Amino acid sequence: MKLNLDFYKEELDKKDVSDKLLEKVISYPKEDFSQLISNESDIEEILALSDVRKNILNWYKFKENSEILEINANYGEITGLLCEKARKVVSIENSKKCASIIEKRHKNIDNLELIIGDLSQIKLERKFDYIVIIGIYNGVEQVLEYANKKIKEDGIILLALNNKFGVKSWVTTKEQENVINNNNISSTEEQLKKILQGKQYNVYYPLPDYKLPNIIYTKKCMPNISNIYRNLTYKNGTVNFKEIEAYYEIIKNNPENFKNYANSFLLEISQENIKENDIKFIAFSNMRKDEYRIQTIVKEKEVCKYSINSKSQEHIDKIKQNIETLNNIGINTLDSYQNGKIVSKYVTEPSLEDKLISIYKEQGKDQFLEQIDKFKSFLKEKLQVTEQIEQNIFTKYNVKCEGVQNLTFVKHGFWDLIFQNCFIIENEYYFYDQEWYEQNVPIEYILYRAILYFNESKKYITDEEIFEYLGLTQFIHTFRELDDKLQQKTRKDIVWKLHSTDDLEKTRQLQEEKDLQKMLKEKEYENANLKIEIEKLKMENTHYCNEIFLIKNSLSWKATEPLRKIRGLGKK
Numbered sequence: 001m002k003l004n005l006d007f008y009k010e011e012l013d014k015k016d017v018s019d020k021l022l023e024k025v026i027s028y029p030k031e032d033f034s035q036l037i038s039n040e041s042d043i044e045e046i047l048a049l050s051d052v053r054k055n056i057l058n059w060y061k062f063k064e065n066s067e068i069l070e071i072n073a074n075y076g077e078i079t080g081l082l083c084e085k086a087r088k089v090v091s092i093e094n095s096k097k098c099a100s101i102i103e104k105r106h107k108n109i110d111n112l113e114l115i116i117g118d119l120s121q122i123k124l125e126r127k128f129d130y131i132v133i134i135g136i137y138n139g140v141e142q143v144l145e146y147a148n149k150k151i152k153e154d155g156i157i158l159l160a161l162n163n164k165f166g167v168k169s170w171v172t173t174k175e176q177e178n179v180i181n182n183n184n185i186s187s188t189e190e191q192l193k194k195i196l197q198g199k200q201y202n203v204y205y206p207l208p209d210y211k212l213p214n215i216i217y218t219k220k221c222m223p224n225i226s227n228i229y230r231n232l233t234y235k236n237g238t239v240n241f242k243e244i245e246a247y248y249e250i251i252k253n254n255p256e257n258f259k260n261y262a263n264s265f266l267l268e269i270s271q272e273n274i275k276e277n278d279i280k281f282i283a284f285s286n287m288r289k290d291e292y293r294i295q296t297i298v299k300e301k302e303v304c305k306y307s308i309n310s311k312s313q314e315h316i317d318k319i320k321q322n323i324e325t326l327n328n329i330g331i332n333t334l335d336s337y338q339n340g341k342i343v344s345k346y347v348t349e350p351s352l353e354d355k356l357i358s359i360y361k362e363q364g365k366d367q368f369l370e371q372i373d374k375f376k377s378f379l380k381e382k383l384q385v386t387e388q389i390e391q392n393i394f395t396k397y398n399v400k401c402e403g404v405q406n407l408t409f410v411k412h413g414f415w416d417l418i419f420q421n422c423f424i425i426e427n428e429y430y431f432y433d434q435e436w437y438e439q440n441v442p443i444e445y446i447l448y449r450a451i452l453y454f455n456e457s458k459k460y461i462t463d464e465e466i467f468e469y470l471g472l473t474q475f476i477h478t479f480r481e482l483d484d485k486l487q488q489k490t491r492k493d494i495v496w497k498l499h500s501t502d503d504l505e506k507t508r509q510l511q512e513e514k515d516l517q518k519m520l521k522e523k524e525y526e527n528a529n530l531k532i533e534i535e536k537l538k539m540e541n542t543h544y545c546n547e548i549f550l551i552k553n554s555l556s557w558k559a560t561e562p563l564r565k566i567r568g569l570g571k572k
Contacts, residue, residue: 001109007117008096015095015137021045025101047211048101051309052286052495053077055213056134056160056206056266058308059282059297062086066129069150071119072137076102082132083109090128094118094137119146127152134160134210140187141195144269157269160210162186166263167246168209189259192267202268203259208243210264214286217262221280221298222255223247225456284308291315292490298346303432305342315435316342322414322434329412331382334423334432344432352422352429353456360460368461369469372447376470378429379417379443383410392440394478397485401478413441415486418450436486444472448479 021044037049047053057078062068062085073079073091075098082089083106090113093099099116106112115122119138131147140161147157163169164186187195189203206213207223217223228247250257268274278300285293291311297304307313320337327333334344350358352375360368389409394401401407416436423430451457451466467473 001103001107002113003099003103004113004115005117007115007122009118009121010096012118012121013095015098017095017097018044021048022097022101025049025104048075048077050077050212050495051290052212052284054081055216055284055286055295056210057081057132057158059216059279059295060085060158061277062130067126068130068132069124069128069147071131071133071143071147072135073102073114074098074135076105078132078134079112080106080109083112086130087111089113090115090124092117092119092122119143124150127155129155131155131157133158136161140192144195151271154272155270156274157267159267159269160206160264162209162264163262164188164191165261166209167243167250167261168263171243171246187265189265192265196267196269200270200272200274202274204266204268205259205262206264206266208263210266212286214284216266216282217258218279218281219259220300222258223251224255225252287492287495288490289492301346303344303346305344307340313340316340318437319435322437325412325437326414326431326434329382329384332425332428332430333434334430335434347423347425347430349423349425352419352424353454355424356419356454357456357460360457365461369466372451372466372470375419375429375450376443376447379410379446380408383412383414383443385409385443386411386440389440393438393442393445394482396438397482397489399478399482399485401475403474407442407444407475409440409442411439413438413446415441415446415449417446418453420453444470444475445479445482448472448476449483452483 024045025048037046041049054077058081065087066085067088068082068086068090070079070082070089070091073093076091076093079089079091079102082091088111091102092115093102094117096116099114102114106114120142127150129152131151133143133147136143136159144157144159147159151157165188166186169186203219205217207215207217215223225248228244228251247258247261250261280298280300283296283298285295285308288294290309292315293308293312294315295306295308297306305316305319307316316337319335319342323333323335323337323342334347336343356368356371359371386409389404389407392404392409393399393413394404414431414434414437416434417431421431421433423432447470448467451463457463457466464473467476472479
């Protein structure tokens with residue numbers, strides 16, 4: 001790596017950098033950076049060190065032998081990725097402290113030049129094939145003006161920044177706003193359109209944002225109420241409400257509304273026409289351990305799964321074995337193995353989920369449950385029922401199961417054969433996305449998961465009602481424990497906790513308790529006032545009773561009694 005200090009001016013170095021982070025990074029080798037993230041790590045440390053940062057561009061196809069200019073390199077989170085994809089990378093970073101982290105992180109990379117200095121002071125002679133700007137710390141127009149001067153005529157600018165109207169901005173309390181945005185400049189899509197007049201561009205929408213993308217949508221595929229349940233948010237202290245709830249309400253009537261409230265944008269900008277790609281969206285398995293992390297690119301005619309690092313290629317090879325097993329036992333699959341990746345046919349036929357919902361709406365609950373029975377019979381027929389239950393999935397994961405003799409075990413335990421992963425093609429089941437396999441798994445557990453992850457059905461019938469129909473009720477606690485053990489095997493706890501909503505739920509519970517206490521105090525106050533009012537009314541009533549008694553016993557009342565009787569007769 002070449003370090004260039006020719007343009008550095010200390011008085012322009014104003015970025016606030018954590019000394020704690022700096023000290024930690026300097027004390028450890030680059031290979032251990034991701035291991036430095038712990039339960040005690042704050043969001044700045046996670047964002048600086050997490051490999052998930054690369055998701056924003058690790059799917060993007062840069063042309064061969066390209067030269068890339070990276071503006072605002074920050075801690076070098078994606079600098080290494082760019083160096084893997086290009087012949088030459090020039091990275092610009094204003095902060096000397098940030099640059100020291102980049103230097104430590106990428107010192108052995110030969111095709112990287114790091115320039116330390118303010119963008120306004122840096123003079124570059126050559127132009128670039130790509131200019132990458134992931135997060136803007138200066139004005140959008142000024143940065144793009146600089147980029148436009150340094151991009152080749154057929155070059156592409158890749159710009160990621162926050163949406164001023166993103167749901168995260170509404171969800172987050174004011175005190176947390178700077179923590180989340182890290183003082184980044186944000187903009188709306190309409191504002192960007194004005195700035196980019198005369199340019200050609202594509203827009204991508206990463207969630208939860210461009211910093212830790214879990215999924216990237218395109219205009220060809222907006223999120224819907226079925227897939228919006230992917231984990232969206234990451235914890236940043238107290239929040240006002242759940243992002244996922246807000247997005248659900250925003251898109252339930254019209255998915256196109258999502259564009260206005262996406263947390264971030266990734267723009268692909270060019271002076272010339274940009275070639276259309278066939279990508280619909282990209283998904284990442286961020287919450288898994290490194291050996292299970294994969295990237296899924298959904299295209300117009302196919303879905304491709306790639307390993308995201310050297311460790312996870314073994315998992316891709318395992319999926320290949322699963323595909324072969326499914327074919328051997330006569331289960332239709334849409335997946336195949338091609339050149340080190342898993343390729344699935346993209347189909348437009350209804351999923352089993354859709355089919356079941358249609359049956360419920362058109363034919364009623366009984367027919368709906370009958371179709372689930374049919375699915376159960378299919379699994380029993382294909383997965384090979386076995387009597388050997390001494391060594392099974394429960395003993396393997398140390399889960400105690402009462403009544404195990406009442407379960408139906410199968411040899412081929414594809415425990416992700418859920419309704420969501422099944423299409424109905426010419427009245428036959430076709431499955432995809434079968435990553436997981438265990439031997440000696442009960443059919444009942446596979447059905448439990450199919451129902452548990454059947455989100456759309458919950459509008460019409462409860463899980464408990466289906467469990468009772470299938471005779472699963474007594475095993476729910478056991479299945480839940482087993483499911484958690486299987487998830488623990490694959491998930492990366494620090495990332496899981498980062499996306500966890502436990503703190504949010506605790507905050508809500510505490511707030512609800514406070515609200516309840518406040519309401520009780522208000523009721524007590526109201527009751528105390530009512531008691532006072534009642535005592536006043538009692539006193540007034542006693543006073544009026546005494547006056548009536550005095551009147552009735554007065555001489556004048558007694559003397560006029562005959563006259564009142566005569567008047568009474570006259571009225572009759």
